Amino acid sequence: MAIEGSTNKASRRIRLGMVGGGRDAFIGGVHRIASRIDDRYELVAGAFSSTPEKSKASAADLGVAEDRAYGDYVEMAKREARLKNGIEAVSIVTPNHMHFPVAREFLKRGIHVICDKPLTSTLADARKLAKVAEASGALFVLTHNYTGYPMMRQARDMIAKGELGTIRLVQVEYAQDWLSEKLEDTGQKQAGWRTDPARSGIGGSTGDIGTHAFNLASFVSGLELESLCADLDSFVEGRQLDDNGHVLMRFSGGAKGMLWCSQVAPGNENALKLRIYGDKGGLEWAQEDPNYLWYAPLGEPKRLLTRNGAGATEASQRLSRIPGGHPEGYLEGFANIYSEAAEAIIAHRDGKPAPEGVMFPGIEEGLAGVAFVTACVESSRRDSVWVKFGNYMRR
């Protein structure tokens, strides 16, 4: 990806709105930086908070005109759809349970949606949203941002090209420690909604981070989950949602996997790790050090592939901005999702499909994420019986 295009900027830029992401929110700010890094979006409208006053205050902070600061996403969707230069896309950065109703309002008016994960807080909502999205002419982008890391693109590409041979094993884990104690009782806002079934849905760590792990493993390996068996726990007393999940997986074609997600593993900040092994080689990657990818061809020394360094392929280079050894991080990976979406949105203006190679997670991946959480919870409740994943993916 060129840092900036070599075409007229005006024609590369997209008018963006945002729902959620007012003062005190976390992920809203991340989305805004991500949208700015490659200069493909201009934030021009928003329903940043639940009251018009707060929303206007945030708008002023963010340089959004006062008359495009809304206290209500329905009003925003309606008016923006009518404006001559209304928004072309909206970022949804609310707690999970609001993703569906908000997305619906924009999608049905043909406004593209860039939505934080997980897709929705319930499988029923996910299925409904899938229908809405498919009926809409607009694009739906889900920010499973870890798929935006260049080395994950390269890994996917290497596997697709058969460099690992037939895939046998997928080991994925996502460990954190920030919920090792009952942080939700201290008034910490993030902990509050992420451990609350009403706002997060039935999955705790499975929904918050397990879905990322599952999505990334699927994206990179190209495998389809056939069934899973799960053992979930809420180790912190009184916590309503799981804070640790152990999952065994069986994929179509015979590959097997393990997935571990935890928010109670002291010493782990944001330790998403993916390892995939085939009959000809293996790959290992860790999100906290994302510019490196270990590649072990069977019987040969391991190689340390670096982003934009020796051994980098087109698949990773097109999402890199700077040379190897100059680390890109989480925000750049997130920006890649935004910039890939921008390519697709620009093409959509002209009624064209996204350019070859452009990819981002969408409604299918979102449904899979919610299905994954639901299947885990159900398997765990039934003493870790294997459950068919396909049953949860039915619409």
Added chain:
Amino acid sequence: MAIEGSTNKASRRIRLGMVGGGRDAFIGGVHRIASRIDDRYELVAGAFSSTPEKSKASAADLGVAEDRAYGDYVEMAKREARLKNGIEAVSIVTPNHMHFPVAREFLKRGIHVICDKPLTSTLADARKLAKVAEASGALFVLTHNYTGYPMMRQARDMIAKGELGTIRLVQVEYAQDWLSEKLEDTGQKQAGWRTDPARSGIGGSTGDIGTHAFNLASFVSGLELESLCADLDSFVEGRQLDDNGHVLMRFSGGAKGMLWCSQVAPGNENALKLRIYGDKGGLEWAQEDPNYLWYAPLGEPKRLLTRNGAGATEASQRLSRIPGGHPEGYLEGFANIYSEAAEAIIAHRDGKPAPEGVMFPGIEEGLAGVAFVTACVESSRRDSVWVKFGNYMRR
């Protein structure tokens, strides 16, 4: 552990025999080095091979007198038991299926046994051997050598002292890649017997390395396994025993765990890794870099504890020979098992218990290992149903 004692050497040294370990064997040589490092043993007899000629050739190689080279372990046990200066202990380094009959011959004559793992090739044999060992006045030492690593002693000690708080999670894995292809068809001797049910028993990777992982996790965490659920595979076509195992674990008291063992994960040489998390902190260790132990007290920066370095405790220092930064490795860890056993054997001469702090895996750990394999195989056959571990530990 002092490199050498400050007592008369003659009184610290043990007359050792060996069964197995002739030319072309691997683990026999490891046991011999381990026995030599701290100069606590003298190898004086052996039934190294299945024929008297081969056994005598090995004896000559090893400096063992010709008249104490036996072609038959029964003859060896009988004669050595009668000799005035016959062996006090025997190392058994045969394939698994021979551990039981060989150990029995020596134990029943009061000769201490130092036996390679797993204990036996079948659970029935393991139970019988447990009875024989308990009936014998001799000591039984099982070389789960990874428990001899100083940092594993320190980890165990830290957990026992409550530095991690209540343990919630045990993540253990042991990955290799040497059986990624069908090596057993090439005539490679190690691959041959390790994939052969007749010589190894019903477990492949579970028996060969899964037992190590399980033993180490139990040793360090101090937790008792309550039940497990397993999904085993033989990825290499035509292989009779598992070459990959995925296991979920539930421990008494509510802790949970995952165990992964694999011999088909390219890029992994001998990647035994243990991670344990409690409500106050976490520990992480990797066998391939054994002089380091990560310690993460909740809410504080992670510390890198080093063998015999700053932060080392008595538990690890007594098994260290040289200062921090001078790496000790696999052979020294193995030697620690031998030297701990030597302490117990010397004490036994005088009818005393082993000195305080001296510890090594024994018959109970051996039975647990075979029970673990059997439970895994059974759970896997029954579609990963949870099986009670206690059922397999019954004698």
Added chain:
Amino acid sequence: MAIEGSTNKASRRIRLGMVGGGRDAFIGGVHRIASRIDDRYELVAGAFSSTPEKSKASAADLGVAEDRAYGDYVEMAKREARLKNGIEAVSIVTPNHMHFPVAREFLKRGIHVICDKPLTSTLADARKLAKVAEASGALFVLTHNYTGYPMMRQARDMIAKGELGTIRLVQVEYAQDWLSEKLEDTGQKQAGWRTDPARSGIGGSTGDIGTHAFNLASFVSGLELESLCADLDSFVEGRQLDDNGHVLMRFSGGAKGMLWCSQVAPGNENALKLRIYGDKGGLEWAQEDPNYLWYAPLGEPKRLLTRNGAGATEASQRLSRIPGGHPEGYLEGFANIYSEAAEAIIAHRDGKPAPEGVMFPGIEEGLAGVAFVTACVESSRRDSVWVKFGNYMRR
């Protein structure tokens, strides 16, 4: 640093121009991303290339109005200074030899300058520029971007607070491999000007990366260089400037140091590493993995401090955007320089000094960098005699 401020955006934003950075340039794009990440700048004018046509083409790419695309930096400085909403600051991203003349035009018109390093291509120019900058009411910011990494701020702060005791040793190195072969002969543009004395000055690797290493070591340690002794080489045949430098350093107060810079060390992408040791502890940091800082208090286990994680201090947190474990990288570190400069520029609007804690490299650091290169070259020519650094810092 808050991702975005909680004050009106319009009042936080700065009108920016750029000289250099047209199509095919590298560092210009980095400066633009850095200026966008925290949304404190708006690029509104530029003399991007040496001809009006090319400059206008770049302007269109970048969304800069055609009438503010200049083919000449003098014309740009003059006109922008007169415009009602002319630029408040200019980024200079040309080859080194142009830094002085360009900066002079803007500084003398009271336009703040954000200039790439090294300050100038000659010591004479550096001294002149220092005078111009001091005479100007405008700010001068030099993008020694590595000082913008949060962990480098924390390291500096820890040392200033005495946590390492009296500093004894500074080991700094900056190794790359991209000039291992004669890349400048292939037409590669970056290699071309960086190995050309006419455009780069008398230092090759010393100027390009040695200045970064020296600047960072000085910034973090707080030490003043007293004298140095250098041995420079041009290993690649026919190369006119050094591609490797070995430097010994003596600091005021008795500390000693070594500095190594190289562009011919295969396997090193951008390996800037800094290690500082005092009588109470040590710190180690590597740019390629910038979110981590090793801290070794004497006699205690080493701690791994993480950006925005446990152990992070205010000094690093104010320059962090996202939680620990979510890696920030080179672009965010670079953005920190821009955002610190923004704080100072905004304060300058009101005739106030920069807020407490705000810091960025300026003219003094720039002069020191060029003095460092000059001193290295001279010492090396005189067979590595010790030369007094103060002699080169005289104005």
Added chain:
Amino acid sequence: MAIEGSTNKASRRIRLGMVGGGRDAFIGGVHRIASRIDDRYELVAGAFSSTPEKSKASAADLGVAEDRAYGDYVEMAKREARLKNGIEAVSIVTPNHMHFPVAREFLKRGIHVICDKPLTSTLADARKLAKVAEASGALFVLTHNYTGYPMMRQARDMIAKGELGTIRLVQVEYAQDWLSEKLEDTGQKQAGWRTDPARSGIGGSTGDIGTHAFNLASFVSGLELESLCADLDSFVEGRQLDDNGHVLMRFSGGAKGMLWCSQVAPGNENALKLRIYGDKGGLEWAQEDPNYLWYAPLGEPKRLLTRNGAGATEASQRLSRIPGGHPEGYLEGFANIYSEAAEAIIAHRDGKPAPEGVMFPGIEEGLAGVAFVTACVESSRRDSVWVKFGNYMRR
């Protein structure tokens, strides 16, 4: 190297004596373990301490017959030379200043010497010893043990075969922290003699560890030092010998190098690191993790070579005992020196040269080490002037 030979043990074993290494000594114990690991030596005599009583006590500890425990190395040399089965070789593990007089007594009687480093405490002694050794028919082995690490053998071999092309750069460092405070004032025995000019010679850190670094760099690179320039310090007040050394090096043929040795760098236990770069590739190795060797062919991804793993060559495999992933450490590396010496001693019995491939540091390397220290001290005293190394190597 096979763990044990496949020839009659008696014919492979060497009768060994030891001078020094009584109770409380450190390195003596290391030598004894090293001599035992491959079972090539039998310790049968010793002058372990300076009094007959203490020497006999140590002899009893070590299983040495009372009548071969001597209070005096001269007596020992005389008597052992006359005994029918007297020692064939002696290990000298005294403080540095005794190496020369002790070695002389044995060498002149045709007894092989295995001597700890550095060779002697003065250059004059080193030159004299060189003459004695050359006049003697006996072998002289200097335990620069780091050259015994398998990956260092492989590195040497790769460089000799041209895999790195023409060598340009050698970066070597050896950092410790144990002398950061004035440990010698506490009565600590090791610190006492190592900081005492009377027993150690004129070099402190340069002699104790700088000689190791220099020896290893020379061994692996195959380069000859032409001149050096040094800046030595005694950071701890009142210390008589250097505790930190910064050295620039110029090699024959144009390669350059830096060497850093320090015993006052907190956080470093025994951090010997070697990096060598040629025009076709680079190698990096760290003693604290000795089973790994990074190999970076120019323009290709870095490879992580492992001892006895994929990519291991004959040069490293012949000195390995166990498979890759089973770490060998410091003691095994030390043992390799002993076992290589054993091969040469056995060949010497028959009047033959050592078998092809067998190598160990000898008198030449010992003289070079003392010359290195002397040159460093002299250069440092003369304000870091370049001194010709050849001048110090003259005999």
